[in-house]
Amino acid sequence: MDITIDNKTAQTLASVVRFHRKKSGLSQSQLAKLAGIGKTTVFDIEKQKPTVRLNNLLAVLSVLNIRINLESPLMSFFEKEEFK
Amino acid sequence: MDITIDNKTAQTLASVVRFHRKKSGLSQSQLAKLAGIGKTTVFDIEKQKPTVRLNNLLAVLSVLNIRINLESPLMSFFEKEEFK
DNA sequence: TATATATTACCGTTATAGCAGTAATATCGT
DNA sequence: ACGATATTACTGCTATAACGGTAATATATA
Numbered sequence: 001m002d003i004t005i006d007n008k009t010a011q012t013l014a015s016v017v018r019f020h021r022k023k024s025g026l027s028q029s030q031l032a033k034l035a036g037i038g039k040t041t042v043f044d045i046e047k048q049k050p051t052v053r054l055n056n057l058l059a060v061l062s063v064l065n066i067r068i069n070l071e072s073p074l075m076s077f078f079e080k081e082e083f084k
Numbered sequence: 085m086d087i088t089i090d091n092k093t094a095q096t097l098a099s100v101v102r103f104h105r106k107k108s109g110l111s112q113s114q115l116a117k118l119a120g121i122g123k124t125t126v127f128d129i130e131k132q133k134p135t136v137r138l139n140n141l142l143a144v145l146s147v148l149n150i151r152i153n154l155e156s157p158l159m160s161f162f163e164k165e166e167f168k
Numbered sequence: 169t170a171t172a173t174a175t176t177a178c179c180g181t182t183a184t185a186g187c188a189g190t191a192a193t194a195t196c197g198t
Numbered sequence: 199a200c201g202a203t204a205t206t207a208c209t210g211c212t213a214t215a216a217c218g219g220t221a222a223t224a225t226a227t228a
Binding site: 027028029039040043046047051053 | 204205206207208214215
């Protein structure tokens with residue numbers, strides 16, 4: 001089961017990241033080290049800063065074993081075209 | 085059906101955004117206007133710039149009607165805890 | 169084929185994200 | 199309850215993302 005994110009994206013991302021970090025028994029500093037970013041950046045993500053850099057968020061999600069799915073009505077057409 | 089993104093996240097995001105923009109019959113400038121960001125930012129996203137700001141990417145995905153799902157083994161526990 | 173128009177790509181200035189250091193707060197151990 | 203330790207929150211400097219203008223390229227039209 002997964003969580004869909006729309007208008008509350010930054011807010012939900014923050015909660016999801018914080019929850020998974022806690023469950024992993026990591027501090028913000030530890031997670032930052034594992035993700036190769038600064039601890040302020042982890043702090044920013046968990047505090048719903050919407051302007052964080054994409055690569056930093058992805059690094060954090062990767063460490064926490066969280067995957068991203070993109071969903072849209074056109075996605076099946078995209079698949080056909082991209083994987084010809 | 086949806087596309088999972090892992091190591092090729094920025095690359096796939098770029099392709100997904102470009103594909104959906106073309107399908108919508110929009111230019112980079114038009115998409116930028118609709119998303120309320122600069123056209124260089126749309127250009128950067130489509131050219132796989134990994135450090136774009138999260139809010140700008142989300143604005144673009146929103147205009148193109150692309151939703152984000154987060155997936156992880158712990159997600160069902162997250163749901164139970166967050167929506168008590 | 170040439171010209172006009174539309175679109176993508178690049179440039180340089182400005183606002184700000186990321187960072188480590190440090191302050192504030194929370195938690196742990198005695 | 200107090201002191202030690204761990205963690206979170208804040209600060210300010212520096213590198214850079216975002217931006218609109220403009221150059222380069224692609225497409226449409228005559």
